[in-house]
Amino acid sequence: MSTGAHPLIRVEALHKQYETDAGPQPVLRGVDLDIYPGEFIAVMGASGSGKSTFMNILGCLDMPTSGRYTLDGNDISRLSRDELARLRNRFIGFVFQGFNLLPRATLLDNVALPMLYAARPAHERNARAQELLKRVGLERYGNYLPSRISGGQQQRVAIARALANRPELLLADEPTGNLDTITSHGIMELISTLNREEGTTVVLVTHENDIAHFARRMIRFVDGRVEEDRVMEVIGDA
Ligand code: ADP
Numbered sequence: 001m002s003t004g005a006h007p008l009i010r011v012e013a014l015h016k017q018y019e020t021d022a023g024p025q026p027v028l029r030g031v032d033l034d035i036y037p038g039e040f041i042a043v044m045g046a047s048g049s050g051k052s053t054f055m056n057i058l059g060c061l062d063m064p065t066s067g068r069y070t071l072d073g074n075d076i077s078r079l080s081r082d083e084l085a086r087l088r089n090r091f092i093g094f095v096f097q098g099f100n101l102l103p104r105a106t107l108l109d110n111v112a113l114p115m116l117y118a119a120r121p122a123h124e125r126n127a128r129a130q131e132l133l134k135r136v137g138l139e140r141y142g143n144y145l146p147s148r149i150s151g152g153q154q155q156r157v158a159i160a161r162a163l164a165n166r167p168e169l170l171l172a173d174e175p176t177g178n179l180d181t182i183t184s185h186g187i188m189e190l191i192s193t194l195n196r197e198e199g200t201t202v203v204l205v206t207h208e209n210d211i212a213h214f215a216r217r218m219i220r221f222v223d224g225r226v227e228e229d230r231v232m233e234v235i236g237d238a
């Protein structure tokens with residue numbers, strides 16, 4: 001596992017372009033970045049600046065066109081499909097703007113899903129899913145379907161699911177984008193606590209300043225490049 005001295009994430013000369021009808025479209029244009037264990041980073045930038053593309057590469061859901069991505073000492077480009085899937089499943093939790101819960105599965109089953117992929121035994125999956133739902137304040141709703149709870153509660157379930165395999169890295173792409181301010185702050189407090197108490201590294205995309213202020217470092221993308229990288233003063237630790 002990582003030590004404090006080594007970056008958890010190292011990104012070097014990262015480029016990504018998409019082939020479109022109008023020719024190649026550059027989206028990331030030379031990103032260099034080190035992220036250390038326990039950091040809490042807000043990624044900001046205008047719509048279309050490449051934030052989601054960057055997050056999907058960090059989450060091993062997409063590959064760069066060129067450049068190197070090293071995660072916990074592993075050069076991602078050298079891993080097989082299976083190795084990559086395993087690394088992603090045990091190392092990374094991903095939270096999306098749209099929650100992405102399975103509509104026909106109970107909250108408990110949604111939370112347990114990554115443990116099923118990781119081939120954990122049923123009794124362990126159930127116990128941990130219950131414990132995670134409790135942690136996000138939803139232990140009484142384990143047998144509900146997602147449609148019976150609010151958007152804020154669904155995002156709490158998505159966070160519980162992301163934590164199922166105890167990831168070192170939590171990636172969140174506009175996790176509060178569909179939520180009102182009070183609900184958003186509740187979600188951010190949950191993520192802050194996780195970062196503070198368990199040392200989970202958090203990289204979170206937002207375009208809202210009040211949300212970004214929960215983080216300790218802010219990275220701003222402009223046209224596929226990191227234009228700003230600075231320490232944030234924290235207001236979320238009240
Ligand atoms: P952000 O999350 O900052 O809004 P994205 O990373 O989603 O930005 O997108 C950056 C640019 O890449 C946008 O112009 C978008 O249209 C383009 N893009 C994203 N995904 C694809 C794709 N699969 N094919 C072609 N273009 C894409």
Ligand code: MG
Pocket residue numbers: 051052053173
């Ligand atoms: Mg985006």
